[in-house]
Amino acid sequence: MGVPLRSASRLAPPGWITGTVLHLCAGRIADPVSRLRFLRRSTVLVEERRTQAKRTMMAVAIGLSIVFMPTSSIITATSLLRQHAIPPPERPSLQVPGKPARIWLVEKKDDFEVYSNGLRIETRGEQYHSHRNLRAFDRRGPDKGQPDHPLVVAEPNRPAGIVFHTTESDIAPFEESHNRRLQILARGVLGYVRQIKAYHYLIDRFGRVYRVVKEDSIANHAGNSIWGDSKRLYVNLNDSFLGVAFEAQTRPQDGFETISEAQQHSGRILTDMLRAKYGITAENCVTHAQVSVNPDNWGVGAHTDWAVGFPFAAMGLPDNYSIPLPSLTQFGFTYDVSYVQLSEARLWKGLLLGHEEQRQAANVAGMRLTEYRAELRRRYHGIYQSIKNQSTREDHQE
Numbered sequence: 001m002g003v004p005l006r007s008a009s010r011l012a013p014p015g016w017i018t019g020t021v022l023h024l025c026a027g028r029i030a031d032p033v034s035r036l037r038f039l040r041r042s043t044v045l046v047e048e049r050r051t052q053a054k055r056t057m058m059a060v061a062i063g064l065s066i067v068f069m070p071t072s073s074i075i076t077a078t079s080l081l082r083q084h085a086i087p088p089p090e091r092p093s094l095q096v097p098g099k100p101a102r103i104w105l106v107e108k109k110d111d112f113e114v115y116s117n118g119l120r121i122e123t124r125g126e127q128y129h130s131h132r133n134l135r136a137f138d139r140r141g142p143d144k145g146q147p148d149h150p151l152v153v154a155e156p157n158r159p160a161g162i163v164f165h166t167t168e169s170d171i172a173p174f175e176e177s178h179n180r181r182l183q184i185l186a187r188g189v190l191g192y193v194r195q196i197k198a199y200h201y202l203i204d205r206f207g208r209v210y211r212v213v214k215e216d217s218i219a220n221h222a223g224n225s226i227w228g229d230s231k232r233l234y235v236n237l238n239d240s241f242l243g244v245a246f247e248a249q250t251r252p253q254d255g256f257e258t259i260s261e262a263q264q265h266s267g268r269i270l271t272d273m274l275r276a277k278y279g280i281t282a283e284n285c286v287t288h289a290q291v292s293v294n295p296d297n298w299g300v301g302a303h304t305d306w307a308v309g310f311p312f313a314a315m316g317l318p319d320n321y322s323i324p325l326p327s328l329t330q331f332g333f334t335y336d337v338s339y340v341q342l343s344e345a346r347l348w349k350g351l352l353l354g355h356e357e358q359r360q361a362a363n364v365a366g367m368r369l370t371e372y373r374a375e376l377r378r379r380y381h382g383i384y385q386s387i388k389n390q391s392t393r394e395d396h397q398e
Contacts, residue, residue: 100272100316119269121201122210129197129217132157134240135387136232139330157216160229161284162274163237163291164267164315165199165221165245166258166305174205174260182206189247196220199243201270207262209270219243224302225291226333228326229283235383237291241284242274250289250305264314271315282317289347290320293327295384298377300327300351301339307347321347328354329361331383332376 107114111124134157169189172181186204193202193212199221202210213219221243227234234240246267248259259267274280287306294302301307312319327333328351335355340348362372 100276103273103276115269115273117269117272119266119273120209121270122208125194126211126214127194127197127217128214129219132159132216132218132239134158134160135236136160136234136240137383137386139228139231139233159215159240159242159274159278159280160232160234161227161237161241161280161286162271163222163225163241163243163286163288164306164310165243165288166248166250167193167202167245168249168305169247171205171247171249186247193245199245201242201244202247203245203263203266203270204247205260205263207260207266209266213243215242215274221245222288222291224293224295225288226293226325226327226331227284227286227291228330229281233326233330233383235380235387241291244270244274250307250309258309259311264311267311268315271317283320283323285312285315285317286320286323287347290323290325290350291327293333295380298333299339300325300333300335304339307339320350322349322353324354324357325350326354329357330376331380332358332373334373 101117103115103117103119105113106116111122113121113123115121167189169192170185172178172185174182182205186206186208190202190204190210190212193199197213197220200211200213200215200219202212204210218238219242220238222237222241225235225237227237227241244267246259246263248263250258271285275282275285287310289301289304289307292303293300310321312321325333328335335351340351358372358376359369362369365372367375
């Protein structure tokens with residue numbers, strides 16, 4: 001049973017020590033929703049005592065920092081942020097599937113490809129956009145005087161992940177009586193996404209897989225976007241992730257299903273092929289709603305396709321909606337109530353857990369949440385500027 005939470009809050013001082021204790025306690029709670037409730041209640045109690053005990057908290061934080069840091073280090077809010085913000089509190093335990101079996105190209109013709117897992121890709125009309133240059137940043141923080149999250153450009157033409165989209169186009173009932181209209185709509189959306197080079201792949205209502213943009217080229221699918229795995233952070237995912245779109249609507253109208261069984265099957269074998277070919281990890285297979293951001297208002301979910309209902313299990317993936325959004329935990333983005341309502345329960349979990357990581361990391365760093373977010377946002381601006389500078393150099397080299 002242990003000490004009741006309210007009693008424990010009287011015994012332990014707020015700040016770094018309390019944050020550490022809470023992280024340890026939270027780590028013992030297997031269910032992510034129960035852990036979230038525990039963290040939210042605990043954080044409220046810590047915040048209530050934080051003002052009156054601020055001096056004590058900072059003294060403890062500085063004392064511990066002095067013990068574990070070189071004597072030449074200067075203890076500032078920024079250095080505390082760098083030292084304690086990464087890694088975040090315990091994340092949800094996801095069942096990560098094994099790597100896909102080896103999949104190889106069986107046959108290649110002028111207008112299609114066939115793979116050993118039964119995948120057929122229609123390649124007629126595929127286009128080249130511009131060369132991929134994978135831009136990633138070291139999530140582990142500064143090393144030997146390097147700035148926060150130094151730029152990593154390893155294997156520049158190897159995509160790091162997959163972003164799943166919906167076309168949000170007109171949808172007809174998936175019934176034989178609507179067969180002609182289904183075909184007309186499929187041709188129309190294929191022509192449009194080819195014109196704007198929107199995705200690498202499109203899967204129509206019948207499960208046909210079309211390559212729209214070649215894999216070694218970027219597609220215009222992600223825009224302002226953020227994701228991160230255990231090692232790296234990715235900003236503006238056009239250069240680093242492949243885009244796979246389903247002819248579908250995220251919130252289907254009139255009771256239509258989101259995607260057909262044929263689309264689920266094709267999505268699974270396409271995902272397996274891409275993961276096997278490029279060594280893409282399960283945690284880097286995410287939806288557009290999870291990665292999309294708006295830097296103008298610091299909000300997540302600038303695009304909401306697959307904000308709810310993506311069939312991760314059917315794609316052979318864990319429920320990545322449970323992952324705290326890196327845009328919140330690493331760069332200080334936030335969300336509004338309307339987005340929570342839209343995303344319903346599943347993506348909501350990742351939003352709330354990301355918000356709790358922000359709050360807990362701010363406590364550990366001895367900073368107000370608004371101050372901590374400001375530091376994270378400065379970090380985002382620094383990375384954005386690095387990307388811009390590198391793009392400028394590449395343009396001059398060409």
